[in-house]
Amino acid sequence: MTIDWTSFTPWSALLGGALIGIAASLLALGAGRIAGISGIVGGLVGGKAARWQLAFVAGLLIAPLGWLMLALMPAFVLEAGPGMQIVAGLLVGIGTRYANGCTSGHGVCGLSRLSLRSLVAVLAFMGAGFVTVYLLRHALIA
Amino acid sequence: MTFSRTLLVSFIAGALFGLGLIVSGMANPAKVTGFLDLAGAWDPSLALVMAGAIGVGLFGFGLTRNRSTTLFTGEALHLPDNRRIDHRVILGSLAFGVGWGLAGICPGPAIVALVLAPGQVWPFVLAMLVGFWLHGWLEGRAAPRC
Numbered sequence: 001m002t003i004d005w006t007s008f009t010p011w012s013a014l015l016g017g018a019l020i021g022i023a024a025s026l027l028a029l030g031a032g033r034i035a036g037i038s039g040i041v042g043g044l045v046g047g048k049a050a051r052w053q054l055a056f057v058a059g060l061l062i063a064p065l066g067w068l069m070l071a072l073m074p075a076f077v078l079e080a081g082p083g084m085q086i087v088a089g090l091l092v093g094i095g096t097r098y099a100n101g102c103t104s105g106h107g108v109c110g111l112s113r114l115s116l117r118s119l120v121a122v123l124a125f126m127g128a129g130f131v132t133v134y135l136l137r138h139a140l141i142a
Numbered sequence: 143m144t145f146s147r148t149l150l151v152s153f154i155a156g157a158l159f160g161l162g163l164i165v166s167g168m169a170n171p172a173k174v175t176g177f178l179d180l181a182g183a184w185d186p187s188l189a190l191v192m193a194g195a196i197g198v199g200l201f202g203f204g205l206t207r208n209r210s211t212t213l214f215t216g217e218a219l220h221l222p223d224n225r226r227i228d229h230r231v232i233l234g235s236l237a238f239g240v241g242w243g244l245a246g247i248c249p250g251p252a253i254v255a256l257v258l259a260p261g262q263v264w265p266f267v268l269a270m271l272v273g274f275w276l277h278g279w280l281e282g283r284a285a286p287r288c
Contacts, residue, residue: 004183007176009167013187016166017194023158024195025202030151032212032219035159037249042274052152057253059156064257066157067164074164076259077172080245085266089252091241092266093273096249098234100224103248104159106235107192112199113221120227121235126178128239133178136243 024108027056036105038096099125147215160254166191169254171246178243 024035031052037060040053067074080088096102099121101110106125110118167173167187176185210219242248245266247255252270255263 001180001184002182004176004185007173007183007185007187009187010190013166013190014194016162016164016168017191017196018198019158019162019165020191021162021195021198021202023155023162024199025205026151026158027155028203028206028219028221029209029213030215031148031155032217032221033152034221035155037253038274041249041253041271042277045271045274046278052148055149055152056156056159059153059158060160060250060253061156061257062153063157063160064164064169064254067161068257074258075167075170075173076255076262077170078246078255078259078262079172079175080266082265085245085263086269088241088245088247089266089269089271090273090276091237091244092248092252093241093270093275094277095234095236095238095241095273097274097277099231099238100222100234102238102250103242104250108195108199109203111192111196112203115225117225117227117231121231124232124235125239125242128236129178129243130180132240132243133175134181137179138181 020104020108021112024104024112028109034105034109036101036109038093038102039100039105042093042097095125148212148217151214159250162195163251163254164258166194169251169258171251171255174246174248174251175243178246 027033027035033052040056043049043053044057101118101121106118106121111122163169168191173185174188177188206219206221211217212219247266249270252267256267
């Protein structure tokens with residue numbers, strides 16, 4: 001393992017992470033809800049969206065809009081082509097709903113609540129992510 | 143009155159969440175796959191995103207432990223108490239992890255990326271929404287939310 005020091009951004013990572021933690025804590029304490037994006041957006045798709053879910057997604061969309069209005073374009077590099085994106089999106093969509101949570105619901109909220117169930121979920125999706133990228137970058141492509 | 147305050151809190155939480163995803167670099171797929179690529183040039187940043195989020199979350203969610211109502215509106219907390227570790231949470235998370243590794247995008251960043259680079263990311267977001275819908279369809283009705 002070699003650490004890519006030029007890409008490593010410890011301070012913005014910690015600051016951004018803290019903002020995510022503040023947001024999740026605020027939603028739990030102030031609205032009594034879990035900031036789980038797959039559950040919230042999944043609720044919208046199911047056509048049974050609660051009003052708090054619509055409000056949260058509106059906020060989630062306003063953040064990048066505000067960022068763009070300040071004429072800032074955050075780094076965005078997406079290597080996957082449309083075909084791979086479709087496979088990936090289907091797996092992410094179905095998988096997170098069966099697991100009842102994703103990086104936010106299990107990763108941030110669940111681990112913050114010391115949930116063993118969420119720890120199992122995080123180890124499973126991180127492990128699968130590590131293996132997938134390994135196969136994609138180092139085993140399947142000569 | 144209390145209801146609209148709940149909506150305001152939800153909106154602000156969503157905006158802070160989105161801001162956190164952008165500031166942290168989580169909204170950039172290459173940053174995520176850089177973290178997942180242990181055998182390549184490894185970018186540990188995402189571990190610090192989780193550390194920052196959980197560090198604050200331990201405190202914030204710790205405050206919910208002895209409460210049954212919300213802070214500003216006094217409404218009931220709806221925090222899940224499901225502790226079951228079954229094939230659903232394991233197989234679902236494994237499938238999610240494969241998709242996450244393939245594209246470097248999870249649900250939160252997908253929504254943010256739809257604003258930042260819609261022309262690039264729309265196939266993923268569309269497929270993810272179809273996946274959400276498929277789950278509901280396969281289950282007959284929507285599963286409990288998390």
